Amino acid sequence: MRLFLTIGLWLCIVIPAQAQEIKVLESESRLPVPGVTIYNQTKTIMVITDFEGMASLNSFTDSEYLYFEDLLHKKLKIKKETIIANNHTVLLEAKIEGLDEIVISASKFEQNKRDIPQKIIGISAKEIQISNPQTSADLLESSGNVYIQKSQLGGGSPMIRGFSTNRLLLTVDGVRMNNAIFRSGNLQNVISIDPFTIQNTEITLGAGSVVYGSDAIGGVMSFYTKKPQVSYSDKLYLKANAVARYATANKEKTGHLDFNFGLKKWALLTSVSYSDFDDLRMGSHGPNDYLRPEYVVTNNGQDQIVSNDNPKLQVPTGYDQINLMQKVRFEPQENLSFDLGVTYTKTSDYPRYDRLIRYRGDDLRSAEWYYGPQQWFMGNLQMTKISSSSNLYDKIQTTLAYQNFKESRNDRDYRDVMKSMTEEAVDAVSFNADFEKLLSPKTELFYGVEYVYNKVKSIGKELNIETNETAPIVSRYPNGSTWQSMAAYTNIKFKPNHKFILQSGLRYNYILMHADFTENNQFLNLPFTETDLNFGALTGSAGISWLANDILQWRFNLSTAFRAPNIDDIGKVFDSEPGSVVVPNPDLKAEYAYGGELGLTLNFDDMVIFDVATYYTYLDQALVRRDYTLNGETEIMYNGELSNVQAIQNASDAKIYGFEAGVRLNLTNHLKLTSQYNVTGGKEEDADGSEVPARHVSPNFGNTHFIWQKNKFLVDAFAEYNSELSFYQLAPSEQEKDYMYALDDNGNPYAPSWYTLNLRTQYQITKAATLTASLENITDQRYKTYSSGIASPGRNLIISLSYSL
Structure with missing residues (x-):
């Protein structure tokens, strides 16, 4: 009892x-x-x-x-x-309007998005899971504001507001990824970032040089990876995620696994991803110019051209990639934390498809053209401290990072026994100290300092495939070159009331470069042996955000930005196009951009939301490739071919302008419509002084989504579309690449318009298991995104299963 x-x-x-x-x-x-x-x-x-x-x-x-x-x-x-x-x-209920979003990239500290005078696009981990991208390039494209060019399957070069490559900045956890050999041609480095590790992505449209320095002319793409979670108790916090994915268009097979171990003050996060891609199949309905009727095979050292049994299969394009990440977090106090992150990614060899489809007469020009493994290692240590007693800061964040980049290029002409091989590596060290201080209830100050050091290793050699003998040749860059940047910046936010916000900033950069051409002079006979470039650059910005009432918000921003020449600009040697070779130019200066942006947001009771913006940028002293003379000669022998001499020069200016419009209609509690459209135009000065279309101005493009979600089920029916660029709208350098484009009735290359219809679904099977299935390009269109050498996927079924515990 x-x-x-x-x-x-x-x-x-x-x-x-x-x-x-x-x-x-x-x-x-x-x-x-x-x-x-x-x-x-x-x-x-x-x-x-x-x-x-x-x-x-x-x-x-x-x-x-x-x-x-x-x-x-x-x-x-x-x-x-x-x-x-x-x-x-x-x-x-999730906040519907993006203005309530918290963003970091504008000042490196958290701010409400409505306080920022620039347009910033945010992509959350949840949105990434739904869009299910194969690479981070595909992730950026899903935003509807970034245009992606691809020269091969293992690639993805972003274009934002008429700028691309080294005029756009990539950052990962606040560390700049741009290095001394980031080129003006299409860049593939963004694929090194594993989408499975991203917590959120912020895309700043327009200049960001005040906070980030050189290269941030057209925009900044900031990736923030997941942080280890501590348990804040004596109990172990354990969380794990596993994902398996298959896609039919390139027979993708992807697996991902991550673990989080959290203790009271310590936490560890381990992530592993592996993807294997086969050759990519293009669509059935579109220009026959994109088909792959034949390709080169090599048997016992003998090249021969064989017919492609399936001309829609782009042979060869397949590759594989592994991504590893280890993070450690230590929080000894509530106001102090340390984050250590180590990331390593590596691809296999991957073919450069756009070079493999070129012809010389009736035969394919190249027997081999492939990139060696693209490798990226980053280790970064970040300390964050909050103080209520310091006169210098309320919050400080310091970041010390080391990165190592490796890449190589390998090419051999059809039935040639000599293979050209170049290998490049960059060691990059950087340090940032960023501070936030509330000066008064209405005034907040952000400021910081930065130091960046890059050292370039570059070698060139050629291999006789019959004898296996190697011999040195000209390297792509001057071996042992260095590039340094020292900078200080300040940015102030004044908020006299909740409706009006003023932000203004200044940054001063000092750049130092050294390149020694002694090793390459045995091949080029340059009129100089070394060069040193030292110069300063001052940039500024000023903008307002005005919330006139609950419906209307205006944004206005003026900014200057710059890009300093790097080792790629002053020292590169490469065949830019058939019959031309780019040689070093030691006499370069920074290019400057001057721009303005006006944006308007209309929010009608969270039911109808319009967001529009217009912008204009003037690029002065633009670094462009132009004809050049070397020792008084306009042609030299390069790789056995008489080639026209070119070099990067401050020889142009450009005017870029555009308009962006987005709408969101919350039709019911479960059904919404979103749409985004981008119009970009631009002209640059040609060698003869005339104005011609700017190279990286994309066609008008956009998307429209109908999204229905209730309880555990989501359906997203969407269309993506792209306008035409006629022959006369192509930049002169693109007009010369007829092998990449469709041909119009006059036999001239052009970029046709295209559209795709797509359906994406997601179902939460259990609390732990989620199934995502997509059918992309339902009508099996055959198309290429502008300036791409590879055709986009045809009809593509993607199945993904994720499990969390």
């Missing part, structure tokens, strides 16, 4: 206590929401949901109102007794 009384008493105590446990979920996805602050009206009691969205309400009385608040969801006010009656569950 005593035993039953004891059990009964225990149940009377424990059951009510357990009844105070609640779970906070997102209303649409039904996923747990961690980090939600729960407080009462007087804010005398406050609790926070854990990583499973759980919290205890024991400290609150049943009759009082509770408030639920975090950055990504609408604030909720509800009585505690109502929560208990609703099965101990609270549903939070």
Whole structure:
């Protein structure tokens, strides 16, 4: 009897206590929401949901109102007794408008998006999971504001507002990825970033030189990888995710696995991803010019051209890639944290498809043209400290990083026994110290310093495939070159009231470069042996954000930006196009951009949201490739071919302008429509002084999505579309690449318009398992994105299964 009384008493105590446990979920996805602050009206009691969205309400009385608040969801006010009656569950509604979003890239510290005078596009981890991109280039393309060019399957070169490659900046966890050999031609480095490790991506449209320095002329693409989560208790916090994916167009086979181990003050995050891609199949309906009727095979050292049994199969394009990441987080105090991150990615050899489809007469020009493994290693240590007593800062963040980049190029002409091979490596060290200080309730100061050091290793050799003998040849870059940048910046935000925000900043950069051409002079006979370039660059910006009322917001921004010449500009030797060779030029200066942007957002009660922007940029002293003389000669022998001499020069200017429009219609609680359209134009000065189309101005492009979501099911039916660029709208350098384009009725190359219809679905099978399936390019269109050597995928079924615990 005593035993039953004891059990009964225990149940009377424990059951009510357990009844105070609640779970906070997102209303649409039904996923747990961690980090939600729960407080009462007087804010005398406050609790926070854990990583499973759980919290205890024991400290609150049943009759009082509770408030639920975090950055990504609408604030909720509800009585505690109502929560208990609703099965101990609270549903939070995601914030619809992007203006409520918190962004980091504008100042390297958290700011409300509505305070920023520039347009910034955010892509969350949830959106990445739904879009299910094969590479980070595909992830950027899904934003609807970034145009992606591809020379081969293992690639993806972004274009933003008429600029691309080394006039755009890539950062990962605040560390600049651009290095001394980032080129003006198409860049593939973005594919080294693993989409599975990204927590969120921020795309700044327009100049970002004040905070980020050189190269940030057209925009900044900031990738923030996931951070290890500590448990904040003596209990181990363990979380794991596994993903398997298959795609039919290139027979993609991808696997991903990550683990998070969290202790009270320590946490570790380990991530591994591997992808294998076969040759890519193009669509069935479109220009026959894109078909691959034949290709070269080599058997026993003998080249021969064979017919392609399936001309829609782009042979060869396949490759594989592995991505590894290890992170460690240490929080010794609430106001102090250390984050160590180590990332390594490596591809296999991958063919440069656009070079393999060129002809010389009736035969294909190249027997081999492939990149060697693209490798990227980054180790970075970040310290973040918050202080309430310092006169210098309220928050400081320092980042020390080391990166190593490796790449190589290998090419051999059809039935030639000599293969040309170049190998490049860059060691990059950087240090950043960034500070945030609240000067008054209305004024906030951001400032910082930066140092970057790059050293380039470059070798060239040729291989006789019959004898296996090698001999040195001219290297792509002067071996041992160095590039340094030292900078200081300041940015101030003045907010006299909640409707008006002014932000203004200045940055000063000092650049130092050294290149020694002694090794290459035995092949080129340059009129100089070394060069040293030292110069300063000052940039600034000023902008306002004005919330006239609950419906209307204006953004206006003026900025200057610059790009300093790098080792690629002053020292590169390569065949830019058939019959031409680029040689070093030691007399270069920085190019400057001057631009303005005007944006307008209209929000009608979160039901209809319009976002439009127009912009103009003038690029002065633009670094472009032009005809050149070497020792008084306009032609030299290069790789056995008499070639026209060219060099990078400050020999042009450009005017870029455009218009962007986006709309979001929340038709019902479960159905919404989103659409984005981009119009870009631009002219640059040609060698004869005339104006010609700018090279990296993309065609008008956009997308439209109908998205239906209820409980565990999501359906996204969407279209992507792209306007035509006629022969006369192509830049002169593109007009010469007839092997890449369709031909019009006059036999001239042009970029046809195209569209695709697509369907994407996601279903949460269980709390742990989610199935994502997409059918892309349903009508099997055959098309190329502008300036791409490879045709885009035809009809493509993508199946992905993810499991979390």
